[in-house]
Amino acid sequence: MAHFNFENELNSILRMDGPLSRGPGMRKPKTDCNQSVNSSLNSSTTAKTPMKNLNRSLGPGKTPSKTPKSGGKPKTPGKAPKTPNAGDRFIPNRGATQFDLGHFKIMNNTTDNKDDELLSPSQKEYQRVMAENLNGTDVMENKIISYKQKAPAAPDGHQSNLRVLYSACKNPSSAMKKTLRVIPQVPERILDAPDILDDYYLNLLDWSCNNLLAVCLGGSVYLWNAASGEINQLLQMENQDDYIGAVSWVKEGNYLAVGTSNGDVQLWDTAVSKRLRNMTGHASRVGSLSWNSYILSSGSRSGAIHHHDVRVPQHHVGTLMGHTQEVCGLKWSPDGKFLASGGNDNLLNIWSNQFDASADTAPLYSFTQHQAAVKAVAWCPWQPSIVASGGGTADRHIRFWNCNTGLCVQSVDTKSQVCSILWSKEHRELISSHGFALNQLSIWKYPQLTKVAELTGHTARVLHMAMSPDGQTVVSAGADETLRLWKCFAQDEQKKKVQKSVGKEKSSLSLSSIR
Template sequence: MQTDVARKRRNHLFQREPDTHVTSYKRFRTWLSHKHSRESPAVSTPLSTGRRCGPNFELDDVVQRLELDSPSRFHAAAQRVVYQESTLILGNSSRPPKAQCIPNSGRYSVMFNVPEQEWIWIEHKGGDAQSTEIQSDPRPFSVLSTSVASPLGNSTLKLAAPSLVNDYYTHLLDYSCNGILALALDSSVYIWNSETRSLLGRLDPSPETGRKRRQTVSCVRWSGDGHVLSIGTRRGEVQLWDVERRQNVKTLPSHLSVVRALSWKQQLLSSGSTLGHIHHNDPRAPSPLVGTVIQQEGLCSLQWSPGGEWLASGSADGLLHIWDRDVTGSHRPVATMKQPSAVKAMGWCPWKGNVIATGGGWKDGQLRIWDIESATCVGSADTNSQICSLGWAEVTRRLVTGHGHPHHNAICWDLEFPSLRPAFHLTGHSRRILHVALNNDAGQLFTAGADQCLHMWDMSFPQSLLS
């Protein structure tokens, strides 16, 4: 009896007239479409589409604040390969398999044994390389303007740097002790002789790779003797090039995330990834990987001290870690300091081995001098500007900082430890100065900016002319 009553109630509840059922679905669909049209954008949308940019709106700075260390659509996959990266580095293979994120039904899977992309040397051919005639075509290193140097800091040469990636966390400019400048533009690395002011050539992905994805360069670094150029890419690859002989001499065990920074300690090359993994490689060994350390935060800068006693690594979370020279043991940082923004602009003092300078990002703007033995900040200066890069001028005993919003200039600082005093400002870039490099022997400063220009400055003026 109870079963019959339950069956009657169920039939009554689900009994609908055909026309009524169709009408209800149409109404529901109409209501749903109107509801979505009235609602605000999805949570993942960084800016509301209904807003308008005001006259002082800086899209570049908003992008920088929202930008992650790696592309957002690969973020989940990158987190899943953390274990694989730490496992692979313990193997005996000199070249661990690479991982690649492949879309699959809305998810990403990790695939190994991805074919490597070859790079080739392309020699520059052209008779206008040494000419100071201004080029109208903005090819890489073509002359945009020239000026007479003055103690006020006017640039002596302005060169084109098209396709320079506007990424705060990259390191795309470096100067060798042999007077050779390396500048990464998208997926190519250009080699320029600063003494003859001539473009020697470029390193490019091989055209024989066909449909393979081009590797965007994320960092470059010359070895201490200037013979080898190391290149890190967004796909986690590290390559070593003998530029004089124009050949690839080594491909090191790769990271499974973006290579953010490179640093040499004599024959040892250290590389850091966006997942916080630091690999120490000796290219001369059959199995180059000789050690590894891991910091919990995403890495954005890495540099050995001039004497090789310390290794500094900066994180996107504002932590400055100091590691000792032992690269094979189990590691924890010997000191950790913190600032309110990412430690991307960083550099050791050449004549004081225990002193390192860091620059604050858009939330901070402070230039800081740290004593790593006491793990304290011994001097600071408020620049009222984002600090994207910095470098030490050893001959003149000065510090140079490259800035972003709102000034887009470079500042040369006089140091009387621990005090900092701005000596003069260098203006000429229309957007933030992402990279600085110094030729200490000739007193030259090179700055590369998001305006896709490279400036060369004469910094050899005596201090009496600048006071």
């Protein structure tokens, strides 16, 4: 049985070399191929032949040297032949790319071109012509990559879907309105101020809530009614050599404090033109005044600051000794917690509202960043802990201080002497008056500190400023003996409408509650 099994296996092996019943017939190898096969087998026994060569030698027939025109590999059914630029990657056409021009522009931008700014127009034109002649075209106007054909135009009646993004506003005309307000560049009115002192360290102007403007002219104080235009003289110093150094209205607007050159502080009732008190104590002239409810603070040339309680006979309730030279700037914060004092010793001191007549108190903060006298001092109305201070000719900076942290939060170089600062009640802005060289008023956006406008017209330095009760008009007093009224903070019309509507709602609610 084993003999028959061996014959069956041999027949099955030999059947593999028989002719195929299906498909094309086999190609008969030539005798040369058999000889090559035998030689290759013989050589494989003597030397190690790579499998790659062995497979080549065992192949049927001679391999053609050239690929047939119809293609060497059979085509796979159901798949299209791959064509160039039709696959999964994009091969751009670099025929329109100017590599020389791109290299020239890159090298030209990386070089130092500071010397080109010193060239004259004729030299710049000469270089342009030379570059055009060398490169064959204007290098700066030519593009590195250019398209030979323009994009096709959209068909008639086509509307882009992106148009919806730009037409979402219901009223497109409202979006085109200007957001910047118009600031008049000329004053509304100009008043004469003869004999006004050209002294940087004095404060000779203040505007009350009753629309009365107090102006100091030498040894006299005049009151100008802004509503009627009436002018009245309030007082006149007895001695011809004496003069007025400062004026300040109480918050209620019915009393006026006056500082004199002989060191006295007077309190006047403007309704009856009568002096109520004469408070002494300073050793030299009083050049700055500021109210905190019933407490009147006064700064003198000696560097001392006195607190006066105008309700009691013993008015002197405190002394602050933090300056070695004249106190020329003095302002209480809106909430009454801090007092800022600026002096000719380049210091800005911040004091608390604790009054102690028995001992000298030290300031909470003493800022030394200014390089000149600090006269311009103003508190922010919507941030009571922020105070702005301006330096004189050697400093020219406006600095902003946070009295809660004791840090300088911002500063700006005004390029001129800072004489006075006022914050706007209607806008997030402030206005500053300056001396040499333009004698201008500058309006600044806060906190960006970008300049909104410059108001010019004074021919000498603008020493003093005051704001109207409604916060829309600013009056400036210059050494050119003129007063100029600027309506630079006009109220927003939309804000007016909102306030009117709120007022009507409140009145209707009150009437309904009464009924």
